[in-house]
Amino acid sequence: MRKPNAIKRLGMVRRKQSMTHEQFVDHWLNVHAELCKKLPGMRRYSVNLIAPESVPVLGYDGFSELWFDSAEALQAALTSPEGKTLLADLPNFTEHIQPILVEDYLMLG
16 A cells, blocks of 8 residues: 655634634734744645635635644644644634644655
């Protein structure tokens, strides 16, 4: 059986209701992303913004992708001081976040 290229944590994010879409995007890209980039052991990080009008029934404003070598490396990063700071920032711009842990299999790249 093939081994995954990485363990990836997707974070499906719904913006805080008191924020405009623009305020939400600004905080995520300029504050939260800078905190996230400090996670130890993270191989790659991306933010994916969903145009609000494109899929209104989805109920999320975007999702993040955090790549790690293993589930243990992910857990270590989230429990590190940097991870605790990152998680403490979530209520500043999110109403809800749904984490999804996936195995990433690169098929073309």
